[in-house]
Amino acid sequence: MEKRAKNSKTPPPGKEIYQQLVRNALDGMYIVTSAGFEYVNPAFAKLVGFSAEEICNTSFNMFDLIHPDDKKLITERKDAREKQKALPSIYQFRIISKDGSIKHVEVNTVPLPGKKGRTLGILRDITDRKRAEDALLVKNAQFQSLIQAIPDIVYFKDEDRLNLIINKAFEKAFHLEAAKIIGKTDEEFLPQDLADSCRASDESVLRSGKPYRFQEKAASPNGSIIVFETIKAPIFDAKGKTVGLVGVSRDITEQKSVEEGLLAALQEKDVLLKEIHHRVKNNMQVISSLLNLQARCIKDPEVLEIFKESQRRIRSMALIHEKLYTSRSLSQIEFSGYLRSLASNLFSSLQISPRQVELKTDLEELSFDIQTAIPCGLIVNELFSNSLKHAFPGARHGEIHLGLRRSAGNEYLMSVKDNGVGFPDHIDFRKTESLGMQLVNMLVDQIEGRIEIERKTGTEFRVYFKKPKYKPRI
Numbered sequence: 001m002e003k004r005a006k007n008s009k010t011p012p013p014g015k016e017i018y019q020q021l022v023r024n025a026l027d028g029m030y031i032v033t034s035a036g037f038e039y040v041n042p043a044f045a046k047l048v049g050f051s052a053e054e055i056c057n058t059s060f061n062m063f064d065l066i067h068p069d070d071k072k073l074i075t076e077r078k079d080a081r082e083k084q085k086a087l088p089s090i091y092q093f094r095i096i097s098k099d100g101s102i103k104h105v106e107v108n109t110v111p112l113p114g115k116k117g118r119t120l121g122i123l124r125d126i127t128d129r130k131r132a133e134d135a136l137l138v139k140n141a142q143f144q145s146l147i148q149a150i151p152d153i154v155y156f157k158d159e160d161r162l163n164l165i166i167n168k169a170f171e172k173a174f175h176l177e178a179a180k181i182i183g184k185t186d187e188e189f190l191p192q193d194l195a196d197s198c199r200a201s202d203e204s205v206l207r208s209g210k211p212y213r214f215q216e217k218a219a220s221p222n223g224s225i226i227v228f229e230t231i232k233a234p235i236f237d238a239k240g241k242t243v244g245l246v247g248v249s250r251d252i253t254e255q256k257s258v259e260e261g262l263l264a265a266l267q268e269k270d271v272l273l274k275e276i277h278h279r280v281k282n283n284m285q286v287i288s289s290l291l292n293l294q295a296r297c298i299k300d301p302e303v304l305e306i307f308k309e310s311q312r313r314i315r316s317m318a319l320i321h322e323k324l325y326t327s328r329s330l331s332q333i334e335f336s337g338y339l340r341s342l343a344s345n346l347f348s349s350l351q352i353s354p355r356q357v358e359l360k361t362d363l364e365e366l367s368f369d370i371q372t373a374i375p376c377g378l379i380v381n382e383l384f385s386n387s388l389k390h391a392f393p394g395a396r397h398g399e400i401h402l403g404l405r406r407s408a409g410n411e412y413l414m415s416v417k418d419n420g421v422g423f424p425d426h427i428d429f430r431k432t433e434s435l436g437m438q439l440v441n442m443l444v445d446q447i448e449g450r451i452e453i454e455r456k457t458g459t460e461f462r463v464y465f466k467k468p469k470y471k472p473r474i
């Protein structure tokens with residue numbers, strides 16, 4: 001050692017350097033003999049709360065500072081040392097300092113040469129570390145309690161897809177103990193098809209760093225199929241690197257069964273409703289045909305016209321049910337298409353040529369439920385028929401405008417306008433004896449709307465109404 005020191009470019013530190021290191025050390029350092037403390041540094045004195053002079057006094061007993069619950073540990077070590085048994089040089093216990101505070105310390109002892117029992121010790125305050133460790137243990141216990149209480153399957157995997165943590169629900173679902181799952185990949189204990197599916201979703205999450213939600217199926221031990229809804233999410237380290245994933249799987253077998261039952265019931269209901277609309281339409285056509293047969297026996301033109309008007313009203317309602325029968329929605333009818341079909345039927349029924357009266361439309365695609373569609377259809381039937389029959393006498397040519405659109409204030413505007421001879425000024429359409437106009441006013445009240453008339457160039461009826469507040473009864 002002396003030769004190496006002589007040849008070294010840097011001379012060995014002197015005694016003063018060592019003393020300075022000991023005095024300024026953050027850890028408590030001491031030399032103790034069988035008679036008591038021979039030396040303590042300032043950090044040791046600060047840690048126990050006594051001065052160096054008090055500690056190195058022969059009357060000072062370090063054993064008095066040991067926490068009562070740890071005195072047995074110190075006694076056992078002393079007995080073992082006297083029996084020359086091998087002991088770990090590093091151990092931990094608690095002390096009660098002079099001010100009464102409890103501190104956790106870690107001690108590392110080294111026998112010194114020379115006098116028997118002379119020992120060098122380093123005393124480190126690990127109180128903060130122990131508190132952090134205890135807090136971590138509490139959090140870990142809380143975490144374990146949480147995942148074990150979750151009825152869904154919960155698992156954590158590392159970046160190599162090894163299972164690190166699982167809950168009781170996982171064990172129960174696959175009838176396996178945790179020891180046969182922890183530290184293994186899914187391929188080592190799951191059926192091959194399920195393991196392949198899990199591997200694919202794991203790799204997708206680990207590769208993309210994004211959550212992944214899906215459904216998967218597995219065979220239970222009794223052979224039945226279990227359906228799981230699973231969500232997997234990546235786990236990142238402090239630098240944002242993906243280091244694993246967490247997965248939660250919920251058994252939705254019963255839910256899927258209920259959903260399939262509800263879907264089947266809904267489809268059956270749709271079929272039944274379509275059949276009802278189809279039969280209502282057919283029944284109305286039968287009534288219309290009966291009226292047509294009866295009309296053949298009527299000689300009075302006025303009575304005959306009443307029969308034909310009744311037929312047209314029935315057809316307008318039958319057309320509603322026909323549209324609902326062929327519609328994707330059984331609760332809503334696309335009304336602009338219905339109005340075009342209704343207008344076409346009225347031209348045919350009244351034997352009016354489109355070359356004589358031209359139809360122009362401004363129809364917004366709007367859908368109404370049946371409780372709104374039927375009265376609106378009957379209103380248009382009456383107003384449109386009235387224009388075709390009376391606005392263009394003597395084969396006079398003209399135009400009829402049929403309109404439907406949204407208006408201001410969440411209202412709808414439905415209009416029938418012609419450029420014919422005009423509605424007589426002396427007739428109040430709200431108090432007329434005409435059954436058709438009485439029906440129009442009654443139906444406008446039924447949809448809680450209002451009706452206006454414009455008589456400048458021909459006649460225009462405008463019907464305003466809002467969305468119904470009631471729900472359709474299906």
